[in-house]
Amino acid sequence: MARPKIALIGGGQIGGVLAQLAALRELGDVVMFDIVEGMPQGKMLDLAEASPVDGFDVELKGTNDYKDIEGSDMVIVTAGLPRKPGMSRDDLIEVNSKIMTQVSEGIKQYAPNSFVIIISNPLDAMVTLCQKITGFPSERVMGQAGVLDSARFETFIAWELGVSVKDVTAMTLGGHGDTMVPLVRYASVKGIPVMELLEQKYGSAAKAQEVMDAMVERTKKAGGEVVALLKTGSAFYSPASSAIAMAESILKDQKRVLPTCALLKGEYGVDNYYVGVPCVLGANGVEKIIEFKLNDEEQAMFDNSVNAVKELVGSMKM
Numbered sequence: 001m002a003r004p005k006i007a008l009i010g011g012g013q014i015g016g017v018l019a020q021l022a023a024l025r026e027l028g029d030v031v032m033f034d035i036v037e038g039m040p041q042g043k044m045l046d047l048a049e050a051s052p053v054d055g056f057d058v059e060l061k062g063t064n065d066y067k068d069i070e071g072s073d074m075v076i077v078t079a080g081l082p083r084k085p086g087m088s089r090d091d092l093i094e095v096n097s098k099i100m101t102q103v104s105e106g107i108k109q110y111a112p113n114s115f116v117i118i119i120s121n122p123l124d125a126m127v128t129l130c131q132k133i134t135g136f137p138s139e140r141v142m143g144q145a146g147v148l149d150s151a152r153f154e155t156f157i158a159w160e161l162g163v164s165v166k167d168v169t170a171m172t173l174g175g176h177g178d179t180m181v182p183l184v185r186y187a188s189v190k191g192i193p194v195m196e197l198l199e200q201k202y203g204s205a206a207k208a209q210e211v212m213d214a215m216v217e218r219t220k221k222a223g224g225e226v227v228a229l230l231k232t233g234s235a236f237y238s239p240a241s242s243a244i245a246m247a248e249s250i251l252k253d254q255k256r257v258l259p260t261c262a263l264l265k266g267e268y269g270v271d272n273y274y275v276g277v278p279c280v281l282g283a284n285g286v287e288k289i290i291e292f293k294l295n296d297e298e299q300a301m302f303d304n305s306v307n308a309v310k311e312l313v314g315s316m317k318m
């Protein structure tokens with residue numbers, strides 16, 4: 001049986017880590033495409049030369065020709081510019097939508113049966129554009145934001161409570177911007193509500209709330225925190241890990257429940273917009289959008305985030 005073929009469109013910071021993770025986990029053969037001549041070829045040669053040491057056995061190729069992505073089962077897109085300090089994700093829309101248009105045409109032509117995971121920012125708009133141009137069914141075109149935003153929230157909770165990150169579960173919903181909605185009510189340590197543990201730690205509900213509010217704020221601004229430190233780019237390890245979790249769930253039909261930027265067709269009262277919600281990812285891509293009841297406050301925050309996505313998508317020339 002042939003190994004799955006994974007195409008990475010964009011071989012920059014995130015693209016490089018994606019290639020390494022996909023190879024280490026032997027998810028399939030990897031082709032890295034970039035417009036910079038020599039760079040994807042050099043990175044994939046370098047990575048191939050690590051294979052005897054790490055013991056992974058997959059084919060790796062770097063290219064500047066879309067033809068080489070032919071027949072890919074999975075395409076992960078990071079092509080585009082990252083943020084610089086002081087920029088919002090939305091500031092990237094003009095330049096990155098031009099890039100996403102070219103990329104989507106390449107995918108449509110050479111990998112018409114692929115699953116596509118978009119990482120490029122502004123995420124919600126870039127996924128929308130890719131699905132429009134490729135015309136692929138929405139189960140096959142999705143965006144990565146929620147796995148990372150949730151992981152950031154989980155990281156801060158684990159640090160605060162002094163417990164392993166493995167035992168923390170938390171989720172963010174909505175768009176991949178400052179309006180994202182970290183769900184406090186369902187954040188737990190092995191099922192025990194985080195708010196209860198914070199109250200035990202601080203001895204008062206008010207102080208627990210204050211600490212939680214600070215973690216929620218840090219989660220919403222976590223991407224910017226990394227940008228401000230790096231100065232020359234944005235986060236790359238964690239976005240790559242997050243997209244690989246999604247790709248792996250599809251390629252291995254794991255049916256993991258992962259917050260995914262998926263096209264809503266009436267779910268959560270949203271019609272025809274890509275928004276982050278929990279989804280089952282398996283061999284058929286986005287196999288199920290999981291709906292659950294939000295309370296009034298959560299619904300209001302979710303609606304606010306959806307409105308920001310609508311405004312962003314509306315500002316894009318399509």
Ligand code: TXD
Pocket residue numbers: 009010011012013014015033034035036078079080081082083092096099102103118119120121122123144145148176233234235236239
């Ligand atoms: O969680 C998330 N979704 C994100 C998204 C978290 C962090 C960063 N996120 C966004 O991913 C970021 O704002 C960017 O839009 C993308 C890629 O970030 P990365 O850090 O990998 O950027 P790089 O290192 O600049 O790499 C981008 C590559 C670079 O090598 C360019 O030459 C290439 O994209 N590029 C292209 N490739 C193919 N085709 C075209 N047209 C093209 N233009 C640029």
